[in-house]
Amino acid sequence: MEVRTRFAPSPTGYLHLGGLRTALYTYLFAKKYGGKFILRIEDTDQEREVPGAVDLIYQSLRAAGLNYDEGPDVGGDYGPYIQTQRRDIYPKYAWELVEKGGAYPCFCTKEEIDAARKAAEAKGETYKYDKRCMHIPLEEAKRRIAAGEPYVIRQNVPTTGKASFDDILYGHVEVDCDTLDDNVLIKADGLPTYNFANVVDDHLMRITHVMRGTEYLSSAPKYNLLYEAFGWTPPIYVHLPVVMKDASRKLSKRYGDPSFEDLLAMGYLKDAIINFIALLGWSPKDTDNEFFTLDELVKAFDEHGLNKSPSIFDMNKLTWFNAEYMRRLPFEEYYEKALPWLTRVLPADRFDLRRLAQLLQSRTEVLNRLPEMVDFLAKMPDYDLALYTHKKMKTNPEVALKALQLCRPVLHSLTDWTEAALHDAVMAVIPDSGMKNGQVLWPLRIAITGRESTPGGAFEMAYLLGRDETLRRLDAAIQRLQTA
């Protein structure tokens, strides 16, 4: 039988990283078994729907490379793939369930239920619907509905016995039915709740494996009751642990945690994010390799390598992955990605940005950090004279002045302003000066960059700045040191 999995997000905002990971595993699982990966939009809660969120989901999934075989915007044989467009389907099945005794219409209003719940909680009791409407004769109920009375349809959960399901990861999960409530299946607005829609749609769409977050773990037994009542075979379940921000908080936009799109905008590479996310809660068998393309993940993926406990999203490691991916990029590709960030602070006509990018590639953690790494080229920063003092280089302002005075004539007379020529000319005069390389080159670099660290040494920086600017900065530095 063909494997069919689905990713079924609600369009309530951006695609967060936990969702992306669920989508990724769901995709990997399907592809691993040569099956189909399906996108379904669960928009039955019209109040929570955020305009534009559906498009954002399409966009994010495409950006991530998680192409779905069936979905709202790509079609498929089991559509529509947006639940509000399937609204006529659900009541039909709900009434079938009513006939089979697995559900019943209920005329209690939301206000009545809420009040009862409040009262129960005030007494410290757990609220549970008392099934009062279940005892209304069906004929009478139908008459009231025909008369226009608002109603919902509730699941009729047995009061005794157990409900259970089996999960690839979590094994057999079983609960007492009396801890379960008769949840609403069809709301007063005619739309189904998740509790019902997921069951009907997964069945109708021939979903074989349901992968979803553990927030559904404890209600899964209830869904199985529905499958049983319908006489359908339930899918195979794989519940996935949540992604946390820290030990006790979920990743959430409210705390400023970035979404997938945010990370892309910051200059994280898609492949790095996917690679990192894949390893967050899953580990490959028999290998220490940590680098995987999406295709390699498909081959390596094994649902038994999934971890059962929640994992914390470590920005540090993501950044490390990103830096690695930056380094592994073919230079031209890196250059293309880095350029927009460089030109934000550097006029393209004044600098050899290709050379700068070469120097930057192995030093790039995230693209958005580039501007602050290079802005000193455009404008000499204010800097503290204390920068000239460096213990390991054995320099201080006095040594620095000597060093700069040594370099000045050499650089002034240099006609061939290349890194090699700069290097040879300066290195040639150091031995006779009685100074060490570092004693000359550290101050020189400070003098022309004003930065403790730069994406290259003195020669590279001098080359990038160009003759005029280098000499101007050098002279200014000498003057400053003399008057200090």
Next chain:
RNA sequence: GGCUCCAUGGUCAAGCGGUUAAGACGUCGCCCUCUCAAGGCGAAAUCAGGGGUUCGAUUCCCCUUGGAGCUACCA
């Protein structure tokens, strides 16, 4: 509160009765070096606690503790 689930270093994690308890990020040293990176070498750091079962528990069972999820006409 009730129900369900989870528990190896700071983080991601391997392990699936007998191991010096892998590896990676991060941290800290050292080397390389005109700075910072990169690279090389090395170090510190983990089985939450208590009971069982067993010749032997990180591994199996129970309890405690801690954490998470659910407890909606949200998903």
